[in-house]
Each structure stands twice: as structure tokens, then as C-alpha cells.
Amino acid sequence: MGFVRFGSLRRITPIAPIWPPRYKAAVDRVYIDGFLEREAMSIQGEVLEVGGLGYTNRFGGDRVTAGSVLHSPIGASPEVTYAADLVDAPEIPSEHFDCVILPQTLLFIYDLQPAVRTLHRILRPGGVVLATVPGITQTVPDDKERWGQYWSFTDQSLGRLFGDVFGPDRVTIESHGNVKTTIALLHGLAKEDLNARDFALDDPHYPLTLTVKAVRAEATP
Ligand SMILES: C[S@@+](CC[C@H](N)C(=O)[O-])C[C@H]1O[C@@H](n2cnc3c(N)ncnc32)[C@H](O)[C@@H]1O
Known part of the structure; x- marks a missing residue:
């Protein structure tokens, strides 16, 4: 490859x-x-958001009729609607959310x-889950200690994960990032x-942020 000037990246x-x-908006927030x-x-009707209602309020506007907040039982404040573990969450009603x-x-x-x-169960027929996950990433000490940081994803692992439950035709995956934004x-x-x-x-070989839109099938008459 020859000579490379590492400059600020020599460290x-x-x-x-x-x-x-250091910042509120890390590089991956652009993609998210x-x-x-x-x-x-798709952010309309009854919406459930993890962590807070930031995106619901920002992008749902008047289309949202009710917003609920989900948080892990670990570290949840009393204001959250559901302090629940998505792995087993009988307290979240079935077929309830549009998004x-x-x-x-x-x-x-x-x-x-x-x-x-669980995500599939709590959506109404025709309801949509909008999720983002990291591909190439570092670990985050605070979050890792609280909940455990177990996974990084590829378009293939994310596609199979949701496709197996929602049906492959109901899942759209996007991969965002390139070598420069990943290094940043x-x-x-x-x-x-x-x-x-x-x-x-x-660049599909540098998945920094992966997104998934999965739509629950409409009820058959
Ligand atoms: C880094 S925050 C992401 C949400 C944040 N609002 C954002 O935009 O990045 C991680 C979220 O994962 C949630 N979480 C972690 N483990 C969970 C679990 N087992 N079930 C449900 N939520 C979980 C936490 O409650 C937390 O809100």
C-alpha cells in the first residue's frame, strides 16, 4: 500500500x-x-418508544394519539409506562401499538x-416496528454495566432475526456508514x-448503523 500519513490517527x-x-450527537445519530x-x-396512532418520547414527539407530531415509554426494569424511573424486559413482558398488552x-x-x-x-405480539395487525442497531462499534461502559452489551449486527443477522418472526417479505433492512464515518x-x-x-x-462493507422496518401482517378475514 506504501506510504500513509496517519496524522491525528497515529494515536x-x-x-x-x-x-x-463529549457530545449529545455522536456520528451514528445522523443515520438514526x-x-x-x-x-x-409510520409514527402514528398508539406509539411505544424505548427510553423516552423524543422521536415520537419530534417526528410523529399530530399523527400520534398516545405515546408510551418502555424502559428496562433496570434503571427505570417511576414515570415510564412499562418497566419491562422485552424478552418476557406480559405487562405490555398484545395487538395494541401502531408503531x-x-x-x-x-x-x-x-x-x-x-x-x-414480543415486538410482534404487541403490534396491531399492520403495525410497524422501527429499530436501529450498531454494526461496527465500541462498547459503552455505563450501558454495558447496567444491561450488558451483547451484540453488534450485520444486515444478514438483523434480516433473519426479524424475518423469522415477521416474515422476510415484511422486513426492510438498511445499512449506513462508510470507512470515514466508522473511524469517526x-x-x-x-x-x-x-x-x-x-x-x-x-458502503455495505462498513455497517455503522443498521435499520429495520418490520410490518406485522394484516389480520386475515
Ligand atoms: C441507549 S438506550 C436507547 C434508547 C435511547 N432513547 C436512544 O435513542 O438511544 C438503551 C435502552 O435500552 C433499554 N433496554 C435495555 N435492556 C432492555 C430490555 N431487556 N428490555 C427493554 N428495554 C431494554 C433501556 O431501558 C434503554 O432505554
Whole structure:
């Protein structure tokens, strides 16, 4: 390959350590926010969001009739609607939600298949889950300690995980990222450290953020 000028990348420690976070908006938020903005029309009716109602309020607007918050029983505040483990969550009603927003959550759940079956169960027929997961990533000390950080994904593992439960034809997977945005994320940089051109290419060999839209089948008459 010859001569490479490493410049700022010569160091063997990250430019900005992952914890505590230096910025609110890490590089992967560009992909997460962009996905949920593009899918805004699915954010409607009864919506369940993990962690808070940030995306529900931002992209659902007047289409949302009710918003509920899901949080792991570990570290949940009294204000959350459901302090429940998605792996086994009988307290969340079946066939209830039009949309479930699940950003950056499945990596913290060891038993993925039962968690995805719960997502399918709690959606109304025709309801939609919008989820994002990391592909190439570092681990996050605080989250890892609280819930355990078990998984990074590829388009294939995410496609099979949801396809096995929802049916392959009801699942759409996207892979976002490229070598530059991936290096930036691993160094703890924020979207402000990059510019719009850096996000122009999604290289399938560098999955930084993967997204899944899965639609529960309509009830058959
Ligand atoms: C990093 S936060 C992601 C949500 C955040 N609002 C975001 O946009 O990134 C991780 C979330 O995973 C949830 N979580 C972790 N383990 C879970 C489990 N077994 N069942 C349900 N939620 C879980 C936590 O409650 C937390 O809200």
C-alpha cells in the first residue's frame, strides 16, 4: 500500500473517550435520526418508544394519539409506562401499538428471538416496528454495566432475526456508514466534526448503523 500519513490517527487511544460522552450527537445519530425522519409517516396512532418520547414527539407530531415509554426494569424511573424486559413482558398488552420505536436497544438484550416475538405480539395487525442497531462499534461502559452489551449486527443477522418472526417479505433492512464515518465514531467524534459529504456514501462493507422496518401482517378475514 506504501506510504500513509496517519496524522491525528497515529494515536492508539480514542480522540474523545466514549464515556462520559463529549457530545449529545455522536456520528451514528445522523443515520438514526435520518431513518426515523424518513419513516415519520409510520409514527402514528398508539406509539411505544424505548427510553423516552423524543422521536415520537419530534417526528410523529399530530399523527400520534398516545405515546408510551418502555424502559428496562433496570434503571427505570417511576414515570415510564412499562418497566419491562422485552424478552418476557406480559405487562405490555398484545395487538395494541401502531408503531414501536426501538433505537439502539437490541444490543443490550441477550435473548433476541423472544424479544422480537414480543415486538410482534404487541403490534396491531399492520403495525410497524422501527429499530436501529450498531454494526461496527465500541462498547459503552455505563450501558454495558447496567444491561450488558451483547451484540453488534450485520444486515444478514438483523434480516433473519426479524424475518423469522415477521416474515422476510415484511422486513426492510438498511445499512449506513462508510470507512470515514466508522473511524469517526470509533474515535468518539460528533457529527459536527464531519460534513455532509462524509455521509454521502453508504458502503455495505462498513455497517455503522443498521435499520429495520418490520410490518406485522394484516389480520386475515
Ligand atoms: C441507549 S438506550 C436507547 C434508547 C435511547 N432513547 C436512544 O435513542 O438511544 C438503551 C435502552 O435500552 C433499554 N433496554 C435495555 N435492556 C432492555 C430490555 N431487556 N428490555 C427493554 N428495554 C431494554 C433501556 O431501558 C434503554 O432505554
